Amino acid sequence: MSEPTKPTREINPMLKMALELGPVLAFFVAYVWLKDRVFTIAGTEYSGFILVTAGFVPLMILSTAILWKLSGHLSRMQVFTVVLVVIFGGLTVWLNDPRFIKMKPTILYLVFGGILGFGLLRGKSLLRVVMDAMVPLTHDGWIILTRRLMLFFFGLAIANELVWRLMSEAAWVSFKTFGLTAAIFVFFMTQGRLFRDHGTGEGDEDSQA
Secondary structure, rough: OOOOOOOOOOOOOOHHHHHHHHHHHHHHHHHHHHHOHHHHHHHHEOOOOOOOOHHHHHHHHHHHHHHHHEEEEEEEOHHHHEEEEEEHHHHHHHHOHHHHHHHHHHHHHHHHHHHHHHHHHOOHHHHHHHHHHOOEEEEEHHHHHHHHHHHHHHHHHHHHHHHHOOOOHHHHHHHHHHHHHEEEEEEEEHHHHHHHHHEEOOOOOOOOO
């Protein structure tokens, strides 16, 4: 007999935001504090960036675990993000090479965009699977939003590559901390017309294929 699904619990929105954004902000603050320092550990020199990354990985795991404990649920996006942080953050520290953690957003957004594109090729909106309860839209509305978000994710992947390869380390940290977050916020803020033209009441979409 299968175990009953653990219900999702509502948590304070401010606490949820703190758990989701806290590790990133902590990374930024720690980087500003330690960026110009070099640490010698077991005979190997590590830059402040590497040391901050080493602290960011367990902090990200801890905050995600707390979020799961409080809410009883994690989205696939949250789980995948943590997995990438562990892999690329671990490689950054192990190989003493900052390029790996800088590539993490590129891989993340390429995968997200690719998943959405795969669904669109099948005539489906995989975005609807994770957002249906939050944003009630018609079938056509979901397809349009998914197509736009797919292109947006690909654009973020390209932007991240350009910033970390062509600009300074400090510029990339600022871009990762504030630029990517602001871009996602602005994207959804500019979708107001879509939500208005293709919005639907609860239950209207139950019969949609």
